[in-house]
Amino acid sequence: MSAARSFTRPTFKSLISRIVFMHIVAVAVVAIFLPLVLFWLLNSEVDQLHRDAMRAQAEVLAERIVAQPDGLLTFNLPDSLRGLYSDAYGRYQYDIRDGEGRLLFSSHRRTGAAAAAPRLAETISGAGVTRIIDGKTVRIQVAEDLAHRDVIIDDIISNFFRRVGWITIPILLILLATDIIIFRRAVAPLWKASEEASNIGPARTDIRLPTEQIPREIMPLVTAVNQALDRLEDGFRVQRQFTADAAHQLRTPLTILRTRIETLGDGAARQALHADIEGMSRIVAQLLEIAELDTLVLDPGETADLRAVCTEVVGAIAPFALAQHKDIALKGTDAPVMVHGNSEMLQRAIFNLAENAIKFTPKDTSVDVEVGDDGVVRVRDCGPGIADAERELIFQRFWRADRQRSDGAGLGLSIVRGVADDHAATVAVENLPGGGAEFTLRFRLADRTCAAV
Secondary structure (H helix, E strand, C coil): CHHHHHHHCCCCCCHHHHHHHHHHHHHHHHHHHHHHHHHHHHHHHHHHHHHHHHHHHHHHHHCCEEECCCCCEEECCCHHHHCCCCCCCCCEEEEEEECCCCEEEECCCCCEHHHCCCCHHHHEEEEEEEEEECCEEEEEEEEEEHHHCCHHHHHHHHHHHHHHHHHHHHHHHHHHHHHHHHHHHHHHHHHHHHHHHHCCECCECCCCCCCCCCCCCCHHHHHHHHHHHHHHHHHHHHHHHHHHHHHHHHHHHHHHHHHHHCCCCCHHHHHHHHHHHHHHHHHHHHHHHHHHHHCCCCCCCCEEEHHHHHHHHHHHHHHHHHHCCCEEEEEECCCCCEEECCHHHHHHHHHHHHHHHHHHCCCCCEEEEEECCCCEEEEECCCCCCCHHHCCHHHCCCCCCCCCCCCCCCCHHHHHHHHHHHCCCEEEEEECCCCCEEEEEECCECCHHHHHC
């Protein structure tokens, strides 16, 4: 039953498709009924003209009836009209009757009581007039034989439907095409608003839907959406401010705690507490990075040298890798690779990828950071790899596969995903055939003109 309903009542997701479909139905109905209505009007007009012509002839015949002094009525038909009503011509007929219906004069020359029941109504159709002549009622009936109608009128009627159909259908199709153009121009402001809406995101909460040229019927919806975006922006701003404030407030207690730990006598306990504080400090720093990323608005024309960014990251993180008996190497092209983006944000994303790789790669192994001239950065490690079910989860905030580990809070890879989203880049992870994981960041290359500037 539901299948039959969907077949008989098609639905369209596009407003233009819905309007055009309804208009096509209306055009089809008009294309069918308009010729029929015109055909009926033409027939009615032809019949009316025929009746008027017959009535005019009846009035002419009435003028030929004259009352004699003895009371008898005579009918003198001139020679110019005799041929018109002759049996040889056979097209027009007349009957002249008295008030009691007796036939007085006829084009068939039937008179007297024997013709009281004439067959005129079966063979002819026309009109009549009634006159009072010398106190006597006389009715004159004139008709045209339907079997011998005017050939021109018959041709017009018989060909009317076909000719009107060929004229009407192209006109309706032209009207349909014109309406489609009008509909597209009418919804153009809605398309513009949808394009603006597609740019709204956590990093661009300041965008609002344009209200210029929006139809009056759609304006309440656009206004309501803009008001909802205002409330969302306020909520984002409060959340970002809270994250930044919390991270800043945590820095001072951690600094004081680090200073007091130095006064402890037990070296092992002091070292353990130092490790905990460093982990907490890293989490606070990452929270600040997230707050900064949430407020970042990229300049569309800003560019960065991806090779230089990776060089700086490898140089900065190398001591951390060496302290854990691990190595890190920079590979790939030696030439500058200009991409669209902010160099500081790119540095943070690649730094987090490299730091994550160093954490999971075994001792005495190396982490490779490779820069391609196509705007791609690959970070490879020799660790256990990433399970297929976790390849999307690892980019969520505060997600960790091993909850027992205390060397991170699950924020590093979420920062990488945030930077990639802000730069219209992509980030993916694959397991290497020989073991380990490879993270790939793919950025958009900058135009030569932009790079030169």
